[in-house]
Amino acid sequence: MKLRDKRCDIAAAVGRIKDGDTVMIGGFGVPGTPFTLIQALVQQDARNLTVIKNDANEPGMGVDHLLRSGQVARLITTHLGLNSHAIGLMNSGAIDVEFNPQGILAERIRAGGSGLGGVLSDIGIGTELAEGKQVVKMQGTTYLVEPALRADVALIHADRADTFGNLTYAATAQNFSPLMAMAAACVIVEAETVVLPGEIAANAVQTAGVFVDHVTQLENLSEEYAVVRR
Amino acid sequence: MKLRDKRCDIAAAVGRIKDGDTVMIGGFGVPGTPFTLIQALVQQDARNLTVIKNDANEPGMGVDHLLRSGQVARLITTHLGLNSHAIGLMNSGAIDVEFNPQGILAERIRAGGSGLGGVLSDIGIGTELAEGKQVVKMQGTTYLVEPALRADVALIHADRADTFGNLTYAATAQNFSPLMAMAAACVIVEAETVVLPGEIAANAVQTAGVFVDHVTQLENLSEEYAVVRR
Amino acid sequence: MSDARTRMIARAAREIAPGMVVNLGIGMPTQVVNHLAADYPVCLHTENGMTGVGPVLPPEQADRNLIDAGGAYVSTVAGSAFFDSATSFAMVRSGRLDLTMLGAFEVAANGDLANWKIPGKFSPGVGGGVELAQKARRVVVLTTHLDRAGRSKLKAKCALPITAQACVARIFTDMAVIDVTPDGFALVEVAQGVSPAEICAATDAPLTIPQSPLPSF
Amino acid sequence: MSDARTRMIARAAREIAPGMVVNLGIGMPTQVVNHLAADYPVCLHTENGMTGVGPVLPPEQADRNLIDAGGAYVSTVAGSAFFDSATSFAMVRSGRLDLTMLGAFEVAANGDLANWKIPGKFSPGVGGGVELAQKARRVVVLTTHLDRAGRSKLKAKCALPITAQACVARIFTDMAVIDVTPDGFALVEVAQGVSPAEICAATDAPLTIPQSPLPSF
Numbered sequence: 106m107k108l109r110d111k112r113c114d115i116a117a118a119v120g121r122i123k124d125g126d127t128v129m130i131g132g133f134g135v136p137g138t139p140f141t142l143i144q145a146l147v148q149q150d151a152r153n154l155t156v157i158k159n160d161a162n163e164p165g166m167g168v169d170h171l172l173r174s175g176q177v178a179r180l181i182t183t184h185l186g187l188n189s190h191a192i193g194l195m196n197s198g199a200i201d202v203e204f205n206p207q208g209i210l211a212e213r214i215r216a217g218g219s220g221l222g223g224v225l226s227d228i229g230i231g232t233e234l235a236e237g238k239q240v241v242k243m244q245g246t247t248y249l250v251e252p253a254l255r256a257d258v259a260l261i262h263a264d265r266a267d268t269f270g271n272l273t274y275a276a277t278a279q280n281f282s283p284l285m286a287m288a289a290a291c292v293i294v295e296a297e298t299v300v301l302p303g304e305i306a307a308n309a310v311q312t313a314g315v316f317v318d319h320v321t322q323l324e325n326l327s328e329e330y331a332v333v334r335r
Numbered sequence: 336m337k338l339r340d341k342r343c344d345i346a347a348a349v350g351r352i353k354d355g356d357t358v359m360i361g362g363f364g365v366p367g368t369p370f371t372l373i374q375a376l377v378q379q380d381a382r383n384l385t386v387i388k389n390d391a392n393e394p395g396m397g398v399d400h401l402l403r404s405g406q407v408a409r410l411i412t413t414h415l416g417l418n419s420h421a422i423g424l425m426n427s428g429a430i431d432v433e434f435n436p437q438g439i440l441a442e443r444i445r446a447g448g449s450g451l452g453g454v455l456s457d458i459g460i461g462t463e464l465a466e467g468k469q470v471v472k473m474q475g476t477t478y479l480v481e482p483a484l485r486a487d488v489a490l491i492h493a494d495r496a497d498t499f500g501n502l503t504y505a506a507t508a509q510n511f512s513p514l515m516a517m518a519a520a521c522v523i524v525e526a527e528t529v530v531l532p533g534e535i536a537a538n539a540v541q542t543a544g545v546f547v548d549h550v551t552q553l554e555n556l557s558e559e560y561a562v563v564r565r
Numbered sequence: 566m567s568d569a570r571t572r573m574i575a576r577a578a579r580e581i582a583p584g585m586v587v588n589l590g591i592g593m594p595t596q597v598v599n600h601l602a603a604d605y606p607v608c609l610h611t612e613n614g615m616t617g618v619g620p621v622l623p624p625e626q627a628d629r630n631l632i633d634a635g636g637a638y639v640s641t642v643a644g645s646a647f648f649d650s651a652t653s654f655a656m657v658r659s660g661r662l663d664l665t666m667l668g669a670f671e672v673a674a675n676g677d678l679a680n681w682k683i684p685g686k687f688s689p690g691v692g693g694g695v696e697l698a699q700k701a702r703r704v705v706v707l708t709t710h711l712d713r714a715g716r717s718k719l720k721a722k723c724a725l726p727i728t729a730q731a732c733v734a735r736i737f738t739d740m741a742v743i744d745v746t747p748d749g750f751a752l753v754e755v756a757q758g759v760s761p762a763e764i765c766a767a768t769d770a771p772l773t774i775p776q777s778p779l780p781s782f
Numbered sequence: 783m784s785d786a787r788t789r790m791i792a793r794a795a796r797e798i799a800p801g802m803v804v805n806l807g808i809g810m811p812t813q814v815v816n817h818l819a820a821d822y823p824v825c826l827h828t829e830n831g832m833t834g835v836g837p838v839l840p841p842e843q844a845d846r847n848l849i850d851a852g853g854a855y856v857s858t859v860a861g862s863a864f865f866d867s868a869t870s871f872a873m874v875r876s877g878r879l880d881l882t883m884l885g886a887f888e889v890a891a892n893g894d895l896a897n898w899k900i901p902g903k904f905s906p907g908v909g910g911g912v913e914l915a916q917k918a919r920r921v922v923v924l925t926t927h928l929d930r931a932g933r934s935k936l937k938a939k940c941a942l943p944i945t946a947q948a949c950v951a952r953i954f955t956d957m958a959v960i961d962v963t964p965d966g967f968a969l970v971e972v973a974q975g976v977s978p979a980e981i982c983a984a985t986d987a988p989l990t991i992p993q994s995p996l997p998s999f
Contacts, residue, residue, distance in 0.1 A: 106598075107606045108617060108644040109584040133830040133867065136847045159867070184909035187853065192906060207829060207910040208871020212451065215868045219651070220658025220700060222455035222471075222478040224446065228875065229912055231947040241452075241471055243482060248452040252473060264847075269608070269617075269644045275847040276538065276864055280830050283866045287655055302644025307617070308506065309539065310646035315586050315608060315616050315661045332844045332855065336815075337823045338834060338861040339801040363613040363650065366630045389650070414692035417636065422689060437612060437693040438654020445651045449868070450875020450917060458658065459695055461730040494630075499825070499834075499861045506630040506647055507613050513649045517872055532861025537834070540863035545803050545825060545833050545878045562627045562638065 108269035108302050113319040118293045119145040126257040127155040129289055130168060131282035138167045139262040139295050140329040147174050155179040157256060159281050161191035166329055183207040209251055211284055216253035218287025223252040259289035266296035270317025271310040279311065286312045293319045338499035338532050343549040348523045349375040356487040357385040359519055360398060361512035364390065368397045369492040369525050370559040377404050385409040387486060389511050391421035396559055413437040439481055441514055446483035448517025453482040489519035496526035500547025501540040516542045523549045569739040569756050575600045576782040577666060577707050577737040581607055585663040588697055591635040593707045594666035610662060612693035614653045617645030634693060658700045665701035669708045671723045674749035674770040676733040679725035698729035710738035710767050717769035719750060740764050748773060754780045786956040786973050792817045793999040794883060794924050794954040798824055802880040805914055808852040810924045811883035827879060829910035831870045834862030851910060875917045882918035886925045888940045891966035891987040893950040896942035915946035927955035927984050934986035936967060957981050965990060971997045
């Protein structure tokens, strides 16, 4: 048995994104953010996007390019603290922002990637974060319904990929990526190194290749990937 | 910063299990079944247990010892096909058995381990497996409520553990173990090899040590761990 | 195994298109792999937590920690991955299985499948069968056309508790290949030496037979 | 930083018992680690996916892929583990954090905490704060006693949107250590040179003062 080769040109892969699509983008700060795929999406210019990402990076970096190009209509996120530009767009009404508790965003994405309708959680009960949410009572306890999230496309940065799409991540670059890589109809990976199947040990795989649709090879890393000097 | 040493004697660790406890036991068939901890629990003789395990191993092996000693009142499981003795106990009413779809059992345990109330799923709708389950409607779609499962104790077999409880599993011995290792108030691990912190690379850890309470070292592997000759 | 069953399994193997992700159920479906070329491009999935399942090994070569969901000692291929049971069924439920091949006690003309329980006789539990039947993108069944008592397994309606509703797309039997269509069962291929009339007689539901000549296997 | 704040942070560090699993929130709580011995037995957790967080590194030694939730370039210790964000919060929600230390805009006498939003002024999102505040086994707050306008951050009731209900057990300020009890705020320790009367005056809620002499820090 031989596993399918999913290598693909970056432009061809990102070319699949359409106006109005929902796009999940991995990363928490710099680690795991697929800066090259984001730049390709800016070039490609699909508009009216819903973006799901933990944060909005920093002004002039990563997701902020998509905000500046006006491609994003809606942002589902947890915290924009490092991007004053994104907060400005939110406050002016230029983008619609939905905040989720961080672990709840992770669970909603994981639920989508696991073919579940959602999860039941007590996080945020008694705060304004619970307002408007459907509730379920189970054995006398009240839970909020947190609906699953799925996307049309997920953009994922990996440290290593094999040609079938088995992935590994470096250090804290894992964060939301393994979850988003389960939760989209089309999963596009940019990998720092692409190897042949078998070069990543079966027990070292952090995202199994069956979740992945396209594997692209990064040529060189732009300065966005580097250590941020504040 | 130094991480706590959780090494413990097997008898002392298993001694914490009390009559009436719910005990999760890892493993799918032989791989991942903590045969030594199970034998210690037979010696220890806590009774009226609820056992949560994917399967009941085979007659005269693993969990079947607990069934023969009469310690199990209730079994939450997915499939008993390889253990005719367990099926006999179920049919005679000697034990109460609850069957779950395999992936739903996994999700219920994971939900317990993740501090969630449960998950919403459409698995089993239109079959007798849905009977009696609470339902939730979300945007016109009906889901079953699958409540989280937690246990008093989880018994886990690991390939390697460090003294803090960071674990790795061998091949398909992973199965339910990483999930159960999140979902119990007291997590007891038997490891084939115990090493010092740092000897398992941070990126190779499959269960993080913060989930683990006691690490025990296996002296030698009984024949139950060996390849089954059918 | 009878010649007709072997040909049925070989025919079912041709259902696997290059590049598919496939789960083969316990029993006859497992044997489908023996009819694929060693370098055929397919990724086999097993419920207990592995993709890239390789051939079954003889006991002396077996790895005690490397089994499939049926307990067979399998091997890896280049690109195999191990994961936990939650991730394994996440793949199934989120639609990453292109195809699953399952056994059956009964299949109904609307595609209902019964393969897990015979009340009072056989109830070992449902295992991973519900999720495979309900969520694989394509579900096909491999079964003898008749049960041991000579009764048809293909029925107008299932009498046994079902595993999943309207899930079966195609049935491979030792007599025929039959599709489940909006109009019920439709004959697609016949086993060598079996006539459409014999297949009709062995099928406990209406069966559409096309005008054009039928391929045989 | 003022001397009183430094002593407050040093005092808070003594709240960490040997062997605890601890999450230190962004801001002053992060600095608590500087007051622990290099070989102190503690496991630090960070929300983005790591246990065994080690000291912050200077930029020239930083690993671009190794940060904490505040974006600081941290290091590993012997026994660190990396994991995804779902697992990270599974630890938090399932009760595996012994202690979290958080900042605050307001703390109410019943333990309500407000630290994420000032309507119309500051609403960057809630991040991981709700889950830490609601689910860590013990939640303590590190904050200046007064805000920049000289108003007490310790109140009878929060005016701002709260992060979690009745979650705070203890508050470390530059003036005092104060417990949240069933009867409201109770003075436990005083900062050097600060009198109980001054602390009462700076606290916008009733404050129980014990008869016995109070330790200072």
